[in-house]
Amino acid sequence: MINKEDVLNIALLSKLYVADDKLDELTAGMQEIISFADTINSAEVENTEFDNINNLSDVFREDVVVESYPREEILKNAIEQDEGHFLVKKRV
Amino acid sequence: MSKIKKLHQQLVAKQITCTELTSGYLKKIEEKNGELNAYITITGEQALATAAAVDKKIAAGEQIGLLEGIPMTLKDNISTNGIETTCASKILTGYKPIYDATVWELLKAQNAVLLGKTNMDEFAMGSSCETSYYGGAKNPVDTNYVAGGSSGGGASAVGGDIAVYALGSDTGGSIRQPAAFCGITGFKPTYGSVSRYGLVAYASSLDQIGPITSCVEDAAIVYDAISAYDSKDSTSRGNIGGSTQNAINNDIKGMKIGIANEYLQGVRDEVKTAVLQAADVYKSMGAQIVYFDMPSLKYALPVYYILACAEASSNLGRYDGIRYGYKTDSYNSIHEMMCKTRSEGFGAEVQRRILLGTYVLSAGYYDAYYKKAQNLRGSIAQAFNNAFGICDIMLAPTVPMTAFKNGEAVSDPVETYLTDICTVPINIAGLPAISIPCGKSTNGLPIGMQLIGNKFEESKLLNAAYKYEIESGVLLK
Numbered sequence: 001m002i003n004k005e006d007v008l009n010i011a012l013l014s015k016l017y018v019a020d021d022k023l024d025e026l027t028a029g030m031q032e033i034i035s036f037a038d039t040i041n042s043a044e045v046e047n048t049e050f051d052n053i054n055n056l057s058d059v060f061r062e063d064v065v066v067e068s069y070p071r072e073e074i075l076k077n078a079i080e081q082d083e084g085h086f087l088v089k090k091r092v
Numbered sequence: 093m094s095k096i097k098k099l100h101q102q103l104v105a106k107q108i109t110c111t112e113l114t115s116g117y118l119k120k121i122e123e124k125n126g127e128l129n130a131y132i133t134i135t136g137e138q139a140l141a142t143a144a145a146v147d148k149k150i151a152a153g154e155q156i157g158l159l160e161g162i163p164m165t166l167k168d169n170i171s172t173n174g175i176e177t178t179c180a181s182k183i184l185t186g187y188k189p190i191y192d193a194t195v196w197e198l199l200k201a202q203n204a205v206l207l208g209k210t211n212m213d214e215f216a217m218g219s220s221c222e223t224s225y226y227g228g229a230k231n232p233v234d235t236n237y238v239a240g241g242s243s244g245g246g247a248s249a250v251g252g253d254i255a256v257y258a259l260g261s262d263t264g265g266s267i268r269q270p271a272a273f274c275g276i277t278g279f280k281p282t283y284g285s286v287s288r289y290g291l292v293a294y295a296s297s298l299d300q301i302g303p304i305t306s307c308v309e310d311a312a313i314v315y316d317a318i319s320a321y322d323s324k325d326s327t328s329r330g331n332i333g334g335s336t337q338n339a340i341n342n343d344i345k346g347m348k349i350g351i352a353n354e355y356l357q358g359v360r361d362e363v364k365t366a367v368l369q370a371a372d373v374y375k376s377m378g379a380q381i382v383y384f385d386m387p388s389l390k391y392a393l394p395v396y397y398i399l400a401c402a403e404a405s406s407n408l409g410r411y412d413g414i415r416y417g418y419k420t421d422s423y424n425s426i427h428e429m430m431c432k433t434r435s436e437g438f439g440a441e442v443q444r445r446i447l448l449g450t451y452v453l454s455a456g457y458y459d460a461y462y463k464k465a466q467n468l469r470g471s472i473a474q475a476f477n478n479a480f481g482i483c484d485i486m487l488a489p490t491v492p493m494t495a496f497k498n499g500e501a502v503s504d505p506v507e508t509y510l511t512d513i514c515t516v517p518i519n520i521a522g523l524p525a526i527s528i529p530c531g532k533s534t535n536g537l538p539i540g541m542q543l544i545g546n547k548f549e550e551s552k553l554l555n556a557a558y559k560y561e562i563e564s565g566v567l568l569k
Contacts, residue, residue: 007447014405014450015412015427016443017435026444029505033448036506037394040464050470052327053283053297053522054547059326073190077416086414088426 002031094309095256100158103150110150110161114143114205117163121207121254130229130239130248130255132168133176134208139163142205149203159317160203165255167243168209169216170301171290172196175206179292180224181214183437184417193290194325195259195301195318202317207255211245214439215408216266216294218242219511220501223441228498231274233538237495240270246304247274257314258304263294264396265490265515267302268527272490272540275529277557278304279311282548283522284329286315287322295403298396298519307567308528308558312336315550332548339551340558345378347556350483352386355514359492366531366539367489373564374487374556382483388471389517395472396516397509398452398465404442405449411437444505473521480546485556489514490527490540514542524550526557529566 007027011018018026071084080087102108118136125131146161166172169179171189178184192200200206213223221244222228229244231237232252239248243260247270250258260267262280271278280302291301303314316337321330351371356364371381413419413433420432438446452461479486491511501508518525523544530541543560545553561567 002451006451010447010450010454013454014443014446015409015430015434016438016446017431026447029444030447030451032506033397033444033509034451036509037398037448037452037461040391040394040398040468041460043388043391043464043468050466050473053473054327054329056284056327056329061323069190076190077187078414079419088414088429089423 002027002034094313095306096158096162096310096313099162099256100156103146103156103161106150110143110146110205111140113161114139114163117207117254124252124254127235128230128232128248128252128254129227130210130245130252131165131208132178132180132211132226132245135175135206138175139205139207142203146203146205157202158313159199161205162256163205163207164199165207165210165246165249165258166196167212167246167258167260169212169261169292170196170259171292172206172209175209177209177292178225179215180212180226181438181442182225182418183411183434185225187417189290191290194287194322196290198318198320210243210249210258213242213244214442215292215404216242216261216263217404217441217445218501219265219269219508220496221245221270222499222501223439225439230498231495233275233495234536237497237537238273238501240273240495242266242270243278243304244270247271247276247278250274250304250306251276257306257310259301259314259318260304261291261299261301262519263298263400264519265512267304268490268515268525268540268542269512271304271527272529272538273495275538276304276306277308277311277526277528278302279315279526279554280518280524281315281319281550282524283519284327285319285331285524285548285550287320287325287328289322289324293407295400296407297403298400300519308526308554308561309337309340311526312340312554312558315554329548331550333551336551336554339555342555344374344556344559347379347485348382348483349374349379349556350382350384350479350486352389352479352486352488353383354386354389355488358513359489362533363489363492363494363539367487367541370530370541370560370564371487373560377559377563384479384482386475386479388468388475391468392472392517392520393509393513395465395468396512396520397448398461399469401445401449402453402462403449405446405453408438408442408446413437441505469520472517476517476521476523484552486544488542488544490542491515494533494537494539518544523547524553526553528557528561530564531566
């Protein structure tokens with residue numbers, strides 16, 4: 001059973017705000033999905049290990065130095081930037 | 093006949109120039125996209141520039157490749173250098189990647205003509221394309237119905253002939269389901285055979301890029317072009333099985349087609365009938381039909397939603413408003429900036445899946461949900477492994493029903509999740525599967541059937557699909 005407090009706590013962990021008028025609906029929706037997910041608890045299956053799909057072992061390789069993307073290119077999509085840095089408003 | 097081959101021959105024979113072909117498609121997009129809403133971005137200028145380059149080659153007597161000059165689209169979660177890639181989300185509005193996804197790099201090198209970026213459910217989370225920030229893509233068979241999701245725009249574009257082929261991505265059925273709804277072909281390759289580099293991640297252990305086409309042969313042509321080992325994707329294996337085009341017309345006499353009884357439960361009668369009629373077509377070609385049980389399949393859907401949401405909650409943590417995309421206007425702290433940016437930028441379904449994923453990964457619930465789901469994932473993968481010990485290919489419905497009406501899918505999340513019941517087991521096990529048309533419902537909507545292959549056995553899978561397509565004459569109906 002998931003309650004409103006749980007939903008608010010998970011939202012905090014997820015860095016999301018839940019509007020007061022949406023909390024009841026969201027809690028009910030989450031409860032419905034979690035009840036559905038709970039059906040796996042009735043499964044009696046062997047403890048089959050699952051590491052990855054194609055049984056790949058660690059994919060190590062020799063480090064190869066390649067050219068990086070130019071800093072100005074990487075910064076192009078930032079809403080606020082200055083002198084080669086991402087900017088956020090000063091709050092301290 | 094393959095549409096790609098037909099257009100290729102017309103280009104080579106100089107019956108049409110690539111510029112004329114491309115202009116024709118751009119004109120059709122202008123006429124039809126208002127209704128279909130298949131495209132988010134149209135890249136006409138770039139398309140015509142590529143077309144002109146192809147025309148120059150042809151005029152100079154140079155040979156061109158099969159995909160050269162063929163107008164196509166990419167789903168809007170496939171990165172394109174300098175071209176907006178929004179994932180149909182407000183949070184990525186205006187985002188222009190600074191690099192190309194490997195699949196686009198491969199196709200671009202072959203002078204593929206990119207017409208634009210296609211509509212999708214936001215971050216590929218949905219089954220109707222209606223969670224898109226730009227509104228859903230419509231079904232070209234009947235625009236009162238959805239194109240399906242999440243690669244709804246690509247399916248709508250190919251079905252409506254405003255693109256020759258499209259690349260989509262499939263995490264739980266997002267290529268196959270819209271292909272089934274729109275009456276076309278959708279192919280999800282084996283996990284690892286097509287590079288995911290540059291595909292904006294939803295659930296990294298399930299995501300796979302693949303083609304949406306008007307026939308099986310076109311799917312083979314596009315798959316052969318995009319399946320290659322890529323050192324930039326640590327799960328990449330490449331095309332281990334070799335050219336699928338070479339194997340497509342092999343004799344399938346003696347091939348064992350398996351049907352898991354669970355796959356026929358809970359599907360609409362007319363869908364079940366169409367799939368069983370397809371089994372008869374296979375029998376008439378000398379294939380053998382074998383039935384068996386796969387009890388673990390009944391857990392596939394909750395397992396999928398637990399794992400996909402868990403991975404999504406982690407993958408979507410990167411959207412914080414600082415480096416790219418949407419950023420909230422006013423805030424008093426960094427925490428508030430991130431919360432407001434994410435709450436204003438993500439749609440309701442994406443937020444619901446992030447919350448669910450965070451819940452199943454949080455202390456106290458991890459063992460009961462995430463760990464248990466991972467164990468069940470192993471059991472389901474093992475069950476498929478056993479099935480391919482007794483058959484070569486599996487046959488199943490793609491979706492238990494036909495396309496739903498616009499607006500119907502949004503009302504009940506669990507009910508909507510159930511539409512993915514036939515497709516998600518394939519992603520859980522990392523297998524290749526293709527959806528091809530196999531009939532129509534009484535109200536004239538397409539029914540899709542799904543053929544499932546063993547890992548990296550794309551050649552056998554596309555061979556079986558092609559033979560059915562030819563024998564049944566389904567494309568002519």
